[in-house]
Amino acid sequence: MEALISDLKSRLKEKGYKLTTQRRIILDVILENQGLHLSPEEIYDKVKNKYPEIGLATVYRTLQLLEELEIVYKLNFNDGCNRYEINSNSNDHRHHHLICLNCGKVIEVEIDLLENLEEEIEKEGKFKIVDHNVKFFGYCEDCSK
Amino acid sequence: MEALISDLKSRLKEKGYKLTTQRRIILDVILENQGLHLSPEEIYDKVKNKYPEIGLATVYRTLQLLEELEIVYKLNFNDGCNRYEINSNSNDHRHHHLICLNCGKVIEVEIDLLENLEEEIEKEGKFKIVDHNVKFFGYCEDCSK
DNA sequence: TAATAATTGATAATCATTTTCTTTTGATAA
DNA sequence: TTATCAAAAGAAAATGATTATCAATTATTA
Ligand SMILES: [Mn+2]
Ligand SMILES: [Mn+2]
Ligand SMILES: [Zn+2]
Ligand SMILES: [Zn+2]
Numbered sequence: 365m366e367a368l369i370s371d372l373k374s375r376l377k378e379k380g381y382k383l384t385t386q387r388r389i390i391l392d393v394i395l396e397n398q399g400l401h402l403s404p405e406e407i408y409d410k411v412k413n414k415y416p417e418i419g420l421a422t423v424y425r426t427l428q429l430l431e432e433l434e435i436v437y438k439l440n441f442n443d444g445c446n447r448y449e450i451n452s453n454s455n456d457h458r459h460h461h462l463i464c465l466n467c468g469k470v471i472e473v474e475i476d477l478l479e480n481l482e483e484e485i486e487k488e489g490k491f492k493i494v495d496h497n498v499k500f501f502g503y504c505e506d507c508s509k
Numbered sequence: 510m511e512a513l514i515s516d517l518k519s520r521l522k523e524k525g526y527k528l529t530t531q532r533r534i535i536l537d538v539i540l541e542n543q544g545l546h547l548s549p550e551e552i553y554d555k556v557k558n559k560y561p562e563i564g565l566a567t568v569y570r571t572l573q574l575l576e577e578l579e580i581v582y583k584l585n586f587n588d589g590c591n592r593y594e595i596n597s598n599s600n601d602h603r604h605h606h607l608i609c610l611n612c613g614k615v616i617e618v619e620i621d622l623l624e625n626l627e628e629e630i631e632k633e634g635k636f637k638i639v640d641h642n643v644k645f646f647g648y649c650e651d652c653s654k
Numbered sequence: 655t656a657a658t659a660a661t662t663g664a665t666a667a668t669c670a671t672t673t674t675c676t677t678t679t680g681a682t683a684a
Numbered sequence: 685t686t687a688t689c690a691a692a693a694g695a696a697a698a699t700g701a702t703t704a705t706c707a708a709t710t711a712t713t714a
């Protein structure tokens with residue numbers, strides 16, 4: 365997590381941006397809530413505990429910026445808002461999400477196993493893959509009865 | 510395509526809904542534009558050519574209904590609106606999408622190849638998979654230079 | 655220290671989608 | 685066929701997430 369903050373600092377500087385208190389706290393909140401996939405509003409609420417003067421617009425702006433810098437990743441679970449998580453692996457591995465159709469719970473899966481599929485797709489020579497996004501829908505343990 | 514219309518008719522009747530002209534035309538437009546992933550607004554424009562009195566709210570309402578009946582499938586390419594396509598295979602096979610990060614073009618891939626991954630996930634016994642959604646990001650032929 | 659550029663917070667504006675409400679339509683029974 | 689009644693449609697207003705605007709503040713540079 366320290367690595368991420370210094371990462372942020374250098375990537376910001378690189379583009380002439382500053383590491384402000386607000387930005388750092390927003391990233392802190394996301395870091396402290398790994399796996400929860402917070403929405404901007406939820407992040408706003410949590411940040412307000414640490415920095416009550418924060419404005420909602422700043423949260424939106426910062427999330428945009430962090431996404432641009434590939435420090436966070438934007439998710440869409442079709443529940444009316446975007447959600448964000450740390451982009452732990454800018455390089456290769458990206459985890460998948462299992463979404464329970466009954467209770468809405470979101471479970472993370474670390475195995476990737478897309479190599480075959482990606483290879484097969486690139487074999488055609490018509491597309492160069494650099495990232496993917498995989499969601500599985502079904503029923504979690506509790507909801508399977 | 511005829512199959513889909515009669516499918517629609519029976520699934521509607523099953524739930525006490527009616528097959529109206531508007532609903533049929535909306536489905537026709539989606540059928541006539543396979544692979545284009547139209548947005549509600551785009552569907553509205555095309556339907557207006559055949560039925561100028563249609564209202565936008567009817568399009569939204571019908572899309573919701575068709576999705577509920579599993580006749581269409583809702584997609585999100587993060588471009589500010591939802592998009593819809595025929596849910597050609599309610600059973601098993603669902604095609605994937607390749608999205609060009611440069612020009613935005615969307616290409617469909619028919620190979621599935623997720624069996625291994627799904628098996629591996631279900632092996633843990635914590636989740637029963639019934640559907641998936643897979644997007645690949647990268648560069649299309651034209652944009653790879 | 656003065657000048658300049660970046661950042662913020664408050665507020666207004668956008669824009670896709672939903673709701674509300676009144677009128678119309680269509681299936682069914684008398 | 686006609687009366688009845690729920691479903692459906694269209695117009696218009698409302699909602700709600702996100703974005704843009706703008707004046708004030710803060711950090712950096714000359
Ligand atoms: Mn996650
Ligand atoms: Mn498609
Ligand atoms: Zn569940
Ligand atoms: Zn392209």
